[in-house]
Amino acid sequence: MAKVELKQPVVAEISEKIDGAQAVVLVDHRGLTVAQDTELRKALRAEGVTYKVYKNTMMNFAFAGTDFEQMKDLLNGPSAMAVSKDDPAAPARVLYKFAKTADKLEIKGGVVEGKFYDAKGLSEIAEIPSREVLLSRLLGSMQSPIANFARVINQIAEKNADGAPVEEAPAETAEAPVAEAAETTAE
Numbered sequence: 173m174a175k176v177e178l179k180q181p182v183v184a185e186i187s188e189k190i191d192g193a194q195a196v197v198l199v200d201h202r203g204l205t206v207a208q209d210t211e212l213r214k215a216l217r218a219e220g221v222t223y224k225v226y227k228n229t230m231m232n233f234a235f236a237g238t239d240f241e242q243m244k245d246l247l248n249g250p251s252a253m254a255v256s257k258d259d260p261a262a263p264a265r266v267l268y269k270f271a272k273t274a275d276k277l278e279i280k281g282g283v284v285e286g287k288f289y290d291a292k293g294l295s296e297i298a299e300i301p302s303r304e305v306l307l308s309r310l311l312g313s314m315q316s317p318i319a320n321f322a323r324v325i326n327q328i329a330e331k332n333a334d335g336a337p338v339e340e341a342p343a344e345t346a347e348a349p350v351a352e353a354a355e356t357t358a359e
Contacts, residue, residue: 186234194260195284201252203276212270219262225252242288246280260284261300268298
């Protein structure tokens, strides 16, 4: 079998993984222990991110003609690819969190929603909370005013529970000022 025939399935596999991907991040994984690598893969899987080591030439062929071609300058030295089709911030978030404990993991850069980011740019994306966290914060902020209103109404009801009528402020009639104005204009 010729070398080209052996490489075509690998390029096709990479192309399939990046097709429709929200984010692709490249890392240099040299120096990670087997235990660290296993822990990293587990954390990435938990967030729905696929992670695999490929040869740079294979990734270069697969990236050609796509948004991910912007990463061709990063394809030097050992490279592993983290791909997310659902959450654009997930690969950066997991990799940066893991890099805090494993100093050997070097994040090269990546493409998030069609835009290239270097390692520094990805660190800012890594700070974006997950979709679930953002939704829970939104729900909490929507629920807070309703809960506060209910608490105030409940306190008013408890205060007036003794049966005493609630005193209302006397309503001013709007007719008196109008009648006075009509008298002054008639003179």
